[in-house]
Amino acid sequence: MTNWTRRQICSMAGGVLAAAAAPHVARSQNKPRVVVIGGGIGGATVARYLGDLKTMDVTLIETKRRYVTCFFSNLYLAGLRSLASLTFGFEVLTERHGLKVIHQAATGVDPGTKTVTLRDGVRLAYDRLVVAAGIAFKSGEIRNYDASAAEIMPHAWNAGPQSELLRRQLESMEDGGVFVIVAPPDPFRCPPAPYERASLVAYYFKQFKPRSKILILDAKDRFSGQELFQEAWGRHYPGMIEWLPRQFTGAVKIVDVAARSVVTEGETFKAAVANIIPAQKAGAIAEKTELTDASGWCPVDPVTFESTLQRGIHVVGDSIIGGDMPKSAFSTNSQAKACAFAIAASLTGSQQFPSHLFNSCYTFLAPDDAFTNAITFTPEGGKIKTVETFISKVGESAEVRRRTAHQAVGWYSAFTADVFGEGS
Amino acid sequence: MAADASHGAQIAAACASCHDPSGRGHAIPPITSLDEQTIIKFMHNYRASESSSHVMHAVALSLSEEEIGAVARHLAANVRHRDPP
Numbered sequence: 001m002t003n004w005t006r007r008q009i010c011s012m013a014g015g016v017l018a019a020a021a022a023p024h025v026a027r028s029q030n031k032p033r034v035v036v037i038g039g040g041i042g043g044a045t046v047a048r049y050l051g052d053l054k055t056m057d058v059t060l061i062e063t064k065r066r067y068v069t070c071f072f073s074n075l076y077l078a079g080l081r082s083l084a085s086l087t088f089g090f091e092v093l094t095e096r097h098g099l100k101v102i103h104q105a106a107t108g109v110d111p112g113t114k115t116v117t118l119r120d121g122v123r124l125a126y127d128r129l130v131v132a133a134g135i136a137f138k139s140g141e142i143r144n145y146d147a148s149a150a151e152i153m154p155h156a157w158n159a160g161p162q163s164e165l166l167r168r169q170l171e172s173m174e175d176g177g178v179f180v181i182v183a184p185p186d187p188f189r190c191p192p193a194p195y196e197r198a199s200l201v202a203y204y205f206k207q208f209k210p211r212s213k214i215l216i217l218d219a220k221d222r223f224s225g226q227e228l229f230q231e232a233w234g235r236h237y238p239g240m241i242e243w244l245p246r247q248f249t250g251a252v253k254i255v256d257v258a259a260r261s262v263v264t265e266g267e268t269f270k271a272a273v274a275n276i277i278p279a280q281k282a283g284a285i286a287e288k289t290e291l292t293d294a295s296g297w298c299p300v301d302p303v304t305f306e307s308t309l310q311r312g313i314h315v316v317g318d319s320i321i322g323g324d325m326p327k328s329a330f331s332t333n334s335q336a337k338a339c340a341f342a343i344a345a346s347l348t349g350s351q352q353f354p355s356h357l358f359n360s361c362y363t364f365l366a367p368d369d370a371f372t373n374a375i376t377f378t379p380e381g382g383k384i385k386t387v388e389t390f391i392s393k394v395g396e397s398a399e400v401r402r403r404t405a406h407q408a409v410g411w412y413s414a415f416t417a418d419v420f421g422e423g424s
Numbered sequence: 425m426a427a428d429a430s431h432g433a434q435i436a437a438a439c440a441s442c443h444d445p446s447g448r449g450h451a452i453p454p455i456t457s458l459d460e461q462t463i464i465k466f467m468h469n470y471r472a473s474e475s476s477s478h479v480m481h482a483v484a485l486s487l488s489e490e491e492i493g494a495v496a497r498h499l500a501a502n503v504r505h506r507d508p509p
């Protein structure tokens with residue numbers, strides 16, 4: 001990469017020599033080509049920031065025409081937001097941020113010839129590829145839980161039809177039923193989200209089905225924000241939410257779809273509604289492209305987000321081995337910006353300044369009670385390390401929590417404008 | 425935000441994760457109409473105290489003086505680009 005950069009800097013200084021120094025670039029155009037697979041939070045952010053620089057030819061490949069954000073989808077489950085308010089198209093990115101969007105699945109990547117193959121057989125050449133394919137589920141860890149089981153016992157861990165299915169089930173559930181949430185082992189997308197989901201569904205039950213219960217069967221013995229959640233559950237929803245750690249149950253091993261029950265090492269739990277959040281790994285195309293290691297996730301350089309397994313391919317978002325960085329939309333967006341400036345540096349000779357990686361999440365305990373964290377990270381010895389962590393405290397005033405919930409709504413609109421380009 | 429890869433622009437990209445670039449922000453204040461010195465002063469205040477915002481305290485602590493100066497210049501220059509003459 002160093003050689004390439006130097007060559008590019010020289011050629012950019014000479015202006016028209018750029019194409020000569022980049023042998024893969026077609027003669028008809030002299031901009032380096034970047035292809036991005038996945039138009040979720042990571043892919044849309046990289047593509048938007050690269051597109052804005054106008055020095056590269058950027059193509060975004062995303063299967064779906066509409067993207068529904070996972071963040072705030074727990075508010076939808078509780079009847080507090082419409083799904084439409086969480087749904088984004090790609091029109092602004094194409095019209096105002098200078099990139100091309102192709103709505104198809106990328107089915108293969110050939111790192112040797114630097115090409116991506118699409119579902120319809122078309123092949124696209126790239127100088128740099130970004131893979132931001134989100135997550136896939138590990139099969140076999142919970143017996144009988146597959147794609148067809150998910151139509152009856154939804155995961156709702158990708159937002160959209162799965163969220164709608166879970167919402168319908170919660171709405172038609174009779175008062176007095178048990179809503180079972182099966183929480184996954186680490187690492188997984190958005191560590192506080194299963195517990196935020198329990199909180200907001202409890203809020204819904206409290207108003208409409210007050211005799212109902214929520215049972216969380218966890219594959220872990222502790223979870224993110226535990227103290228804050230458990231304090232709030234006692235305050236807002238006394239007696240409604242029960243959390244059973246792995247050490248008590250041995251975790252869920254089997255689902256019985258017909259009986260709508262889940263089976264742990266020693267016990268069977270019958271659910272009125274079951275939400276199974278399975279163990280996770282990097283999105284399928286990352287695995288197929290051999291960007292993953294034995295853990296199922298993608299090792300990357302923490303400065304450039306280039307894969308350490310395949311040169312010329314960058315990976316951002318939930319798919320990566322993020323070190324101390326949790327798998328969140330905020331982390332993903334932060335990584336994507338660092339990645340975009342690194343790609344620009346290597347292809348066009350601009351400078352990448354030391355990157356700052358951040359995560360800041362808002363988590364709802366009730367509609368007017370939210371907590372935040374703010375964490376700064378730095379690349380160190382090939383890994384992403386935490387520098388400082390700030391988090392809301394148990395016992396904060398209702399006013400502080402209300403303000404945080406209000407800020408969360410402001411954050412949502414600014415953040416999605418940043419990713420999908422509503423802004424400048 | 426101005427589309428360039430300058431030092432200020434690269435740091436300002438992080439601001440845009442929370443602050444709406446069109447200045448429509450509610451709850452999270454817009455930062456598109458501030459001058460350079462005001463931004464620098466705000467960042468110093470955030471660095472000194474966690475009480476008003478976890479996020480801004482964390483961000484301010486992570487930036488050097490040079491970086492604060494670069495991002496403040498970038499944001500302030502961006503305002504001038506936008507204003508009609």
Ligand SMILES: Cc1cc2nc3c(=O)[nH]c(=O)nc-3n(C[C@H](O)[C@H](O)[C@H](O)COP(=O)(O)OP(=O)(O)OC[C@H]3O[C@@H](n4cnc5c(N)ncnc54)[C@H](O)[C@@H]3O)c2cc1C
Pocket residue numbers: 037038039040041042043061062063064067069070071072073074104105106107132133134135156157158189190193283284285316317318319327328329330331332360361362363
């Ligand atoms: C319930 C819940 C609540 C959450 N709340 C928060 C929160 O409050 N704050 C926060 O910061 N984060 C939150 N998150 C996490 C956040 O949603 C994820 O971290 C984020 O979406 C990760 O971005 P990504 O780009 O890696 O993946 P995604 O956003 O999932 O994007 C991946 C995209 O790639 C596409 N794709 C995959 N393979 C292909 C292919 N072969 N060809 C074409 N397209 C492909 C997919 O269709 C998808 O659109 C939450 C998650 C959940 C489940």
